[in-house]
Amino acid sequence: MTALSLPALDGTLVSWTPSGRRSPTPTPGYPTSRTAYAAAHVVVDPLSPADPSAVVAVDWDTTLAFRHHLWSCGLGVAEAMDTAQRGMGLDWANTRELIRRTGEEARASGGRWVAGVGTDQLPAGPSTVDSVVDAWREQLDMVTTAGAIPVVMASRALASAASGPADYRAAYGKLLSAAGTPVMLHWLGEQFDPALAGYWGHADVRAAARELAALCTEHASAISGVKVSVLDAEIEVEFRRSLPDGVACYTGDDFNYPELIAGDTEGHSEALLGIFDAIAPVAGAALSALDAGDTTAFRSLLDPTVPLSREIFRAPTPMYKVGVVFLAYLNGHQRHFRMIGGLESGRSITHLATVLRLADAAGALADPDLAVTRMLPLLAAAGVDQ
Template identity: 45%
Template structure:
């Protein structure tokens, strides 16, 4: 009988068989506590649930605030800033409610300030309970959250609004709401254009289901409010469309890529235009992303591309359709990496990915040398497999 080493394990394969896997040695990715100079780099960081607390569905989920902020400090140590209280934190129905998001923003912004890290925070309308609110109510909800974000000393990301897509009857309604909200900013904001690949319930946002007609509306919004915008976060998972979009934007309005499949080329750019980073995938990829941006700051574009391209297979697996389930992967990798002591999500949705998906993600993450303690990662993976009925 063959005895496995403590860092070896047997993994299931998609065909129903098994394969022996030997853990890789961790890569020593150097720390880089200062923000990068060549690009603005922000991670949409996840929140750590308090798995031991007792609560019922429908209640505000318990959060391990200490572990949540410790993870942000981990990101800061690699030069990665945060976009706080975004979709990775599972805001909305079944997840964080506005009072919890406020506390997260307060703590996250304070931690970023202490570390000298970049930080923005999400302002939305998720405190609205009416199924079809008036547009004025939507503006008021945005304004409440915007003012809180700015009072903490942070710029805002204007999140896509489910209330707005339910209430708006035309592109003019969108333009009017964004005009009124952006008029209340005291720091240039980022507007999030979130596509249906991440959230099918946002179909028809900007007044159109046709993406190019929607793009025309976003361009009009950006031109009208250019002096109040830092940029647009483009989350449509379409590299060519993002390139077209950034060519059309007014000078000085950045594109923050949300393309977790093709981020290398978009961040590198074509010589005339490039995107900045506001990505959920930077949550698990902070060390390798830090090495890439360090190379880019030094003018080594090939080193940047080679380093970041190595991470693409892992990112593609994490964000495979339906892409909104990527949040399972961020928590999974954080658990295996020792950043939290359980594999539980604040919404309880950790079962939304198959065991084979998680196994494949484990292998691809290990190939990058991203597990600081391979023995810990292997042991936790064995536990997951055992719970899943895999001997």
């Protein structure tokens, strides 16, 4: 294995050699003991003649090929979520096209998928609660027509328009009362999106959890599950136990997912995670072990990925998309390390070097030699000589 000189967190350079460990090969088929989705990223076309900071040009072939990779690992695809840079560069026109194209691929291959229902088609500026509901309905109809399970995403427009819990209850109540099929709800914490601070009408996260649980009880027949992304395992477990029968809890906690998926004597969380985009083969193999009743093997596979995930999702957390795309590049799923709007510049070379080392330790590199080869030009561009 080729040694690299990598920048360390203390500003020094250290010599590092990959372990040679490769990603496991998952057992074909979807897990039976848990439902698991990977929130999938979008691959940009870096050679578009348009200004990439102003026009979103998607490499559709590579983007869709990556969805097939996730399906081959036994994971469902969570489409058009925040991992796809929804709200951070992916515009509504491309989001709509992304959902349409993924729907076609899913129908052709039998791939499982869900898709985000947002309000990002609304014009810039203040909105009303009613306009938020109308925007959700438009996207919900489109997602349902495409064949996906709808995931109603937390809305920045509603966070801005709502004056308190009653406005949230009114907005979600109107949408859920008219929904023709059960939907999933998505509670994205302010760590992931500061514009969602105080969502559900409460600054205190436990009070917000109680508000959401009450909404789920009131509209249980219209809700199949709730994705919780607040990065607090204790609060998620409390919330999970408060949900009515038939409403599943999907962990979006990229810090504590192994314990939450494994669960306890009172239940477990399903999974809808951005980190599963980056560690799909490991996640698939771990879930296969859980299907076989081997919790020890499940934890031995998934626990080593937690330091990697915590580094990728560290503050500022919205920049986690950089680490996800970086690993897709290292693992050969795309030919370049570029992102919509140049977001790849949002993390330092030191962070990327740390992600590389932790991915190797987690068994998340498909081909360590390829990863080293692809890391070299990034190091050279940062002035790190080899």
